[in-house]
Structure formats: C-alpha cells, structure tokens
Amino acid sequence: MVRPLLIVATLCFATPLLAQSPPASGPSAPNTAKSDAASSPAKSIGMFAYPKNQQSADQQLKDENECFASAKQQSGIDPQTAPPAAKTEEQKKAEQQAAADNAKQAKGGRVKGAAKGAAGGAAIGAIADDEAGKGAGAGAVAGTMVGGAKQRRANKASKQQAAQATAQGQQQQEAQAKATYQQGLDTFKRAFSACMDARKYSIQ
Numbered sequence: 001m002v003r004p005l006l007i008v009a010t011l012c013f014a015t016p017l018l019a020q021s022p023p024a025s026g027p028s029a030p031n032t033a034k035s036d037a038a039s040s041p042a043k044s045i046g047m048f049a050y051p052k053n054q055q056s057a058d059q060q061l062k063d064e065n066e067c068f069a070s071a072k073q074q075s076g077i078d079p080q081t082a083p084p085a086a087k088t089e090e091q092k093k094a095e096q097q098a099a100a101d102n103a104k105q106a107k108g109g110r111v112k113g114a115a116k117g118a119a120g121g122a123a124i125g126a127i128a129d130d131e132a133g134k135g136a137g138a139g140a141v142a143g144t145m146v147g148g149a150k151q152r153r154a155n156k157a158s159k160q161q162a163a164q165a166t167a168q169g170q171q172q173q174e175a176q177a178k179a180t181y182q183q184g185l186d187t188f189k190r191a192f193s194a195c196m197d198a199r200k201y202s203i204q
C-alpha cells in the first residue's frame with residue numbers, strides 16, 4: 001500500500017513543475033531581419049541594391065561584399081572609419097581664452113595721456129594767468145586717467161577680436177573636416193556603385 005501512495009505523490013508534485021517550464025523558443029523573425037540588414041554592405045553605407053537578373057540573396061550578399069572590398073581598394077577610403085570628432089565646447093572656450101590672453105596689448109597709454117594732459121594743462125594755466133606748473137599737474141592727472149581708459153578699451157577690443165578670430169577658425173576647421181570626410185564617402189559610393197552596376201544591380 002505504500003508504493004501506490006508514493007507514485008501518486010510523485011505525479012502530483014511533478015505535474016506543476018512541468019507546467020511551469022517555459023516552452024522552447026524558436027528563432028525570432030525580427031532578429032533575423034536585423035542580422036540580414038546589418039550584414040548588407042550596401043545598407044551599411046546608406047545605399048540600396050536590387051538585382052536585375054533575379055540573383056539570389058546569397059549571390060547578392062557575395063557581390064556586395066566583393067564590391068565593397070574592391071571600392072575600398074580602388075578609392076583608398078574606408079567608409080567604416082568614424083567621422084572626425086568635433087572639439088568640445090570646453091576645448092573651444094579654452095582655445096578662445098588662450099588667444100585672448102595672448103592678444104597684443106597696447107602699452108604706454110597712461111604715460112602718453114599724462115604728457116598730453118600736462119602740456120594742455122600748462123597752456124590753459126598760462127592763458128588763465130595761473131601758475132603753469134599747477135595747470136600742468138592737473139592736466140597730467142586728467143590725461144593719465146583718459147590715457148589709461150583708452151588703453152583698457154583698446155586692450156579689451158584686441159582680446160575680443162583674438163577670441164572671435166579663433167572661434168571663426170574653429171568653425172572653418174570643423175566645416176573643412178566634415179567636407180573632406182563627406183567627399184571621401186561620396187568617392188567610395190561611386191566606386192561601389194560602379195562595381196554593383198557592372199554585376200547587373202540597380203544601386204541607389
């Protein structure tokens with residue numbers, strides 16, 4: 001009598017375990033489509049190829065790979081190379097600040113202003129029948145302040161011009177790097193298209 005009870009108990013506990021086991025999963029169609037798209041050299045460079053002579057998918061993939069290698073060899077361009085990295089905003093600002101710090105600065109403005117002010121003050125003092133020395137001293141002080149202010153404005157403008165020139169140079173460098181990269185990619189696409197066209201594919 002003990003054995004039948006053990007068999008029943010075993011079946012009762014085994015059945016839920018079997019029911020809880022997940023069903024075997026088969027291959028996923030989206031994953032297969034993604035792998036097919038990723039393996040296409042034409043699609044990797046943003047192009048689409050269509051067979052003109054009803055070539056099979058395997059034949060087309062073979063032709064694409066061979067034309068990809070041929071275009072790479074003929075053009076000397078590797079389209080899988082990453083585009084040139086642009087400078088960060090921090091790097092740009094640092095270069096602009098360095099250019100401003102190294103900008104040519106005017107000197108001697110205070111001395112020149114003092115001399116002009118002293119001469120003007122002496123003349124005014126003489127005309128006013130005052131002591132020329134006092135007029136010259138007052139004129140020198142005023143001239144120093146005016147000369148110093150002009151010098152600071154000139155130096156500030158020089159720094160701003162240097163920073164702006166550096167910013168323009170940075171923009172030109174980035175634009176030129178992008179244009180050079182795009183030109184190389186276009187050259188590769190032309191070589192790839194010529195090869196695929198020769199093998200009877202419509203390539204766009």
